[in-house]
Amino acid sequence: MGAMSESVPVRCPACRRGHRYAAPSYPCVCGAPVSPPLDRQGTATAVTHPAWEEQWVTVRCSSCGRGAQWPHPELGCPCGTTLRIAVAGDTATAGATTAGATATENIPAGETSAGPPSPAPLPTPSPRRAFQPVAIRTARDAVTATALYLRWLGYRDIRRADQRPPSGIGIAARGLLAQVDPTVRPASVRDVECLWLTAMTESSRCVYFSLAGYADDARARADGLGVPLFVLDPTGVPQPVNSPADELDASGA
CATH class of the missing domain: 3.40.1350 (Trna Endonuclease; Chain: A, domain 1)
Structure with missing residues (x-):
């Protein structure tokens, strides 16, 4: 996956204007930015009667595997039409938009030996990252x-x-x-x-x-x-x- 969300060509079905669109990235709870993967072969559709269920897409972070709902990519055309951008797959798996992101929730297994296992270290609280x-x-x-x-x-x-x-x-x-x-x-x-x-x-x-x-x-x-x-x-x-x-x-x- 690229380090940045790749832009795709979008054409308004109402006025036929051409646009370029790049999906925004959102912070996963693990800290890795993710963005909805766009369908380069898909066609943008005009939003005429917005429905709550259609305004969200599930994006899965490839770093930690969590799935979260984020706003479905949309673009406003100058003609007044709201365009819903096609997303690859119903449940999208989005790679981290920064290089080198890795999962941070691996739990180390205890070592086996002749003696009793060493006690697991107590977790230390980490400060919340900036909003x-x-x-x-x-x-x-x-x-x-x-x-x-x-x-x-x-x-x-x-x-x-x-x-x-x-x-x-x-x-x-x-x-x-x-x-x-x-x-x-x-x-x-x-x-x-x-x-x-x-x-x-x-x-x-x-x-x-x-x-x-x-x-x-x-x-x-x-x-x-x-x-x-x-x-x-x-x-x-x-x-x-x-x-x-x-x-x-x-x-x-």
């Missing part, structure tokens, strides 16, 4: 930035939430329910309470991400319920706005 955000320009980018951040915190199996929230977009991970609000209005106290109640019925923690911030009574209610609140800035870095969010950002999953 690598994606810039937010669309609602889709806000969901991607949130998913990246939750993986950075240590949450796994990120997927669409089973229940659609009254506003925004719901995503879930093991033991967590998150709401992403990409609208231009501050989140209301009702938004926070609905998220908390839904999480309670699922015995999960919850966290709220908003582009426009929160109404004063929503922040006060979140503090009382222990709901972490984050604001997504344009760079894609979630900013904690209350104490529960500060604690989650510091400790992780």
Whole structure:
């Protein structure tokens, strides 16, 4: 695999303009960047009725073998058409986009000898690597930035939430329910309470991400319920706005 994601020619089926597209890379939890392998023989299709299930593709890291869902590659044409780029295979296996990446989870086997085996060394905690955000320009980018951040915190199996929230977009991970609000209005106290109640019925923690911030009574209610609140800035870095969010950002999953 090459060290960088290779660009492919793309033609808009609506206006016939030609483009070049290179898939973005995303950080695997093992630290190796991966990117969806593009199908050079495939044809871009126009997105007319976006469906959540079609907006994600499973990419498997060739360094550690983990599979994770990332946004399906798309390109905006100047004519206004959104193009979905063809990906090689339904479940893609993407090589690390940096040379020399190797798996880091091999467990050394104990040596056998006449004497008792040596005790295995205790694992030493390693600091989290720096968070690598994606810039937010669309609602889709806000969901991607949130998913990246939750993986950075240590949450796994990120997927669409089973229940659609009254506003925004719901995503879930093991033991967590998150709401992403990409609208231009501050989140209301009702938004926070609905998220908390839904999480309670699922015995999960919850966290709220908003582009426009929160109404004063929503922040006060979140503090009382222990709901972490984050604001997504344009760079894609979630900013904690209350104490529960500060604690989650510091400790992780």
